Amino acid sequence: MSQPTQPLVALESTVISHGLPYPQNLELARSMEATIREHGAIPRTVGIIGGQLVAGLDDSQIVHLATAPHVRKVSRRDLPVVVARGEDGATTVAATMWIAHRFGIQVFATGGIGGVHRGGPFDVSADLQELAQTPVIVVCAGAKAILDLPATLEYLETHGVTVVGLGTDVFPAFYSRDSGLPVDIRCDSADEVARLWRAKQALGLPGGLLVAVPVPEAHEIPAAEIEPAIQQAVAEAEARQLRSAEVTPFLLSRLAELTGERSVQTNIALLQNNARAAAEIAVALASSTPSSSLA
Template identity: 50%
Template sequence: MTHLYRIERTDMQLHPEVAAALAANQPVVALESTIISHGLPRPDNLGIARDIEQAVRDGGAVPATIAIIDGDPHIGLDDAALKAIATSDDVVKVSVRDIATIAARGGTGATTVASTGHLAALAGISVFATGGLGGVHRQARESWDESADLTTLSRTPITVICAGVKSILDVSATLERLETLNIGVLGYRTNAFPGFYRADSGHTLDWRVDSPAEVAAVLRSRRELGTDRFGLIVANPIPAEDELDADLHDSTLTAGLAALDREGVSGKNVTPFLLDFFHRETHGASLTANVKLVLNNARVAAEIAAAYAAQG
């Protein structure tokens, strides 16, 4: 398989297991590291990171958690590196625009959805699992606040398995932007676009797939027709038994948005503020849901990667 996006880099460190799997056309799933360093509380974050990697293995693929360590992009982490990302206080959050700067300075950083997708594609990995995609923020008409995930996916050949976008975002505007940017969206065993903590955001999708083989067939067609230079989203809803209670979700969201306005939080601080608010006000139920959906996405991504690799 030819990866037109791939660039050979002497400073990109591939974990031996990942390198061997790619060389043999075996399934590999990229994983972000920001969820480890900034998205989950210590000390549970390290154990959960290991669980996410195990979920990929259980689904039949090799996990490749991505981070930048001492200036070098690492595609796949050993346990010592995973522990460093989970426990070090000097790990910074790195998006695509930050990669070159932190590399030049020899720093250590955790990759976001955007930078993980970028580095995964450079390494020749085509499937990526995460929790929720970034999108257009509420009040974006005034703030112009839109996640770099969207523009990065518009030019990156990566398939992202996620539970939609967080309900704290403007879901309708996000879907409009995805269409404008030529980023395809497939509902995995659903006709509804997921809302992260909830399986249904209230928005209907045009396309549904019901098996890893169906997704793999789409990936093969994208490669053959040249549309794989754009990203693809496989929207995998949180399992019904793991959803956040609807009334709790709606009341917490309303209160959180009010608190956001009252305290004057804006820009890049909006998402962490609201996620922390959800965690506190739901007494940890939102965090539990977050972990459950990430594990589910990791397993499904592995099954898709395995089906795609089997097609050759």
Template identity: 50%
Template sequence: MINHVIRFGPAVEAARSTGAPIVALESTIISHGLPRPANLTVAKEIEATVRQAGAVPATIGMIAGEIVVGLDEAEIAHLADSDDVVKLSVRDLAPAAAARADGATTVAATSAIAARAGISVFATGGLGGVHRGAGTTFDESADLTALSRLPIAIVCAGVKSILDVGATLERLETLGVSVVGYGTRRFPGFYLTDAGYDLDWSAGDPAAVAEIIRAARGHEVHTGALIVANPLPSAEQLDPALHDRVLAEGLAGLERDGITGKDVTPYLLSHFHTATEGKSLDVNVRIILRNADLAARIAAAL
């Protein structure tokens, strides 16, 4: 029988014992979010960025049924190169463990594992949310309900612009998830600097974000996540006209090909990469590296 416990990588275990700052990182961006061979290169760059900003990276995934917090280089390479890596949300963790599967954790699963491991800060690219047409399909990411009950700060570039951003913000409000703009009172749209929605709160530096986290801990009233929405500078965003055209084409492709559920996001991201001739990939990489840097500085400020 397999020992169903969380395994910590040596660097993460050492950081836990000394109280050093740790930043959780997801693994779906490695296995499902970026094309090969860029996925492995970027995974290494993300971890290096966290280290350079003063924290210990903890990339989370599953190897042969074992949840690992702090995958080593060989394990990350395996998830990057294998065709048999399962995309794991929270509900999939136990079945995948029992099947001794190799798996990459989504935002929801990474957040849940990180919170269980006592890690306070998580860096990702963009959150999942309410899909377009969800009033008919009821298609909504498990990220949202997971964030309503997990005490973790998530640094992201908003929610993916392929989603219904307005409906996602409404759901986050209903679920009691705090949203703070980093240096802005406008909600970013992943590839786009501004998704077109105002925010009630903002923070201007890592220390201010850390103080919000401390306030939540001290009150012991709000038990959900804190979303730190970190927009790309406008000069670095994907051209909005190109974005809108490619998104419209991608949404038409979804309907034509009958793509639904958890296959929607990988399909659209792949379409963006192809249709923008790699421009969206460049933007995606800038997003995650900026978020990794900010998350590490927030963790250090804590």
């Protein structure tokens, strides 16, 4: 008989070091962990300290990443660099997925995944390829609204990533609950998501599962309201000729300015909501039985 698994939930650390200013970043990191505990799961914030991969930062390490001036933003490609040099690193979605899987964690809560950027040249986040190859359930509020959402969903379909709407038939657009684009399948409970994940494992299919959770209605910024600000921010990024890793931080920061920090408050609300949903999925997964056959 297999041993029961613990209901673990991974959390990224980029939001701590590069997402919000101090002390907002520290407050959010602690409150997300508290939310996960309140819903019966165990938080495991992921980061790199002195070149060591950590899946379960203690409070002093979280404080360090929230306050240290030179913490590297780490995607998969950067992992050997920070390890070889003994550096501190805050992990993106892609790197958090890889480390979570390495430590046996099956569920990961984030804000919004990266994706295909608007306009050209063709720019695709490493998050999408990680979803295609690393077996982790990623709970998010969809892809960041600054992206080309139809192209992002097309990329995920091409690479065999099932997109689940938790309590919704449509793909959320981060700040907004409805992008107008359909998800692959709707699940109305954590148990349904757990069964879907078990079926994927039994089939031997590679890669992760993307679970999209709409931002709470009280904190939503409707698409029609946020889109003009997004278009302005994207145009400014193009005028500055920003590329690759420079683009997303600029766009999110500019949106915060254009919306009078409303986008930041929405971001915090959806992060907390995703942490709750991920905890419920982790608990359901820990209490479910792995499929032994497809019969």
